[in-house]
Amino acid sequence: MGTLLLLITLICEIAFAIYCVITKQNHKKMKSWMRIVVFIAFVILTLSSVIVWDFRWLMLTIVLFILAVKGTISLIRNKTNNQKYKTSSIMWKTMITILALVFAFTPAIVFPQHQSPKVTGQYQVATATYTYIDKNRIEQFTDKGDNRFVNVEFWYPKNADGTYPLLVFSHGATGIKASNTSTYTELASHGYVVASIDHPYHSLYTVSNDGTKALINTDYKSEISNSNKEGIYTKEEVYGLIQKWMKLRTDDINFVIDTILTKAKSDNNPIYQHIDTEKIGVFGHSMGGAASVWVGKERDDVDAVVNIDAPFFSELVYNSEIDDFVARDEDFTIPLLNIYSDDVWQQLESNSTYVANKLNNEHFKDAYTTHLKGAKHLSLTDLPLFSPILANILQGGRADIDQYYCIEKTNELILEFFDNKLKDKGHFTPKETY
Structure with missing residues (x-):
């Protein structure tokens, strides 16, 4: 327009x-x-x-x-x-x-005017945003001594009765909590309470309920950029950065889940009262996907995980003898769906960062893996609809797949997976490639 x-x-x-x-x-x-x-x-x-x-x-x-x-x-x-x-x-x-x-x-x-991806569920969707303060952690990105805060936005069935599974989303390396709004809306319309997290100083920007703003940390941004370049960091240094990034991410996710579960027991807010605390899923894009896999492995109360275009950082071990990453020798037992773009699919056999993601990894033999042919990394978010120009710049070109088809197929796969694993509905048998 x-x-x-x-x-x-x-x-x-x-x-x-x-x-x-x-x-x-x-x-x-x-x-x-x-x-x-x-x-x-x-x-x-x-x-x-x-x-x-x-x-x-x-x-x-x-x-x-x-x-x-x-x-x-x-x-x-x-x-x-x-x-x-x-x-x-x-x-x-x-x-x-x-x-x-x-x-x-x-x-x-x-930022062109565009149609929203289709929403197919029976429920109208409402949203709400809250700021949670973690009294057990001091913010490491500032020197003020303040406790770390995490901003969380909910998408949930409006004016609905009963309880619904809780799904917690983590955004990509420099993303924001609204990165996959179409996905949250589709899930909520089918009877899920979706909580998407802004990871302060990892997210591009975030604003708390009291107006406090936090922009992406410049050192962290440089680490992300340089880790993808040859000759800047050694493999051992990259491994150390991964541990640092994942520590913050998983601490945030665990804190949010624990806070929500506590509020579900004592807070009369309808959002919390709509949550089935016995059914929890986690999912995320890129670094958020890696953190979701990590949390799924650590927590006993997580029932299903969706990894969108991310390496299994939790399964990597640095081997000093070969100066490279190897896959951890442990089974992953939580139901897992991997959705890959061309950008990741083409690296599964060649990039050691994805050594644990290889399709022949027996420790993930029960995982579902699918590939959206023609998709680029950001095609699995809403950004190419919200701003095609920015998406093309950030991901190094235009994707060959229709963006509406790509995000709607992604949303459909995630919904069917969680329906099967958290609601015991239907049979989930995705194709290898769409």
Whole structure:
């Protein structure tokens, strides 16, 4: 929508400038009426919901309003033909207007208006956000001595009766808790309480209920970036970083689960009272997927795990004799679903970080593994819908798979897996490749 409107607007501006040059007149009266009509048209499109009003249209609204006001003032003063015609003046004003419009349209182009993936469940979905303070941990990313806080957003069945399984999600290395909103919504619509965690200073940004903001830590961001480059860290140093990252992630997840279970026993909040504390699943994308597998192995009360495009960090051991990673010699007994993009699928046999993920690993013989052909790493999140440009930049190109098909198939697989493992519904038999 943003790109289309920008093209139409630019064509009109350029065409009008050419008309002025050909006729050698300013046509200020016509220009003033054009500005007013364009603003009125924008308002009508917004009121009719063709344009869905949100942050992406704010700058454009301001620019169009200013131009419309200028046009109105010009008409009222009736100073439409007093200025002497100059081609250079026409060209400069047109260029300035075009630059202002491109700037104003930028949010609508970077974050295009899009349809949400389909929601197929019977329940309407409500959301709520809470900040939990961990009194047993001091925040390591600041020197204030404050306790660590974790922001959690819930998606749950609205105005529903009974109790539902609890699903806890962990975002990727530099993600946010809303990264897979379509997944949470689909699950909640089928009778799940989904809690997605922001890991402060690991997430791109997070805001607590009291307004406290936490941006991604620069040292952590550098560690993530450099760990994927050759020659920056040794394998042993990378292994140490993995342990540090996973310690924070798993501590956050364990803290959130324990807090929710405690509140389910004593808090009258309907969200907590809707939770079946005997049915718990954990899932996550990228580093969040690795942390979910780790938590699933550690906790006795986790009944199912979904790993979205992540290595099994919990199963890696650094072997100093070969200076590389080897897989831990232990069985993983919790029901597990792995969903891989091309980015990970192509590394399973070649990258030692994924040595435990290999399809022939007998310690994961009961795990389900599927591959979405043509998908890239971020295709398994909502980001390519929310901002295709950012997704393509971050993941090094455009995915070959249709994004709606990809995320909806991902959501479908996760729902069917949790339905089977937490609700004893149906038979879960995914194909190896979709």
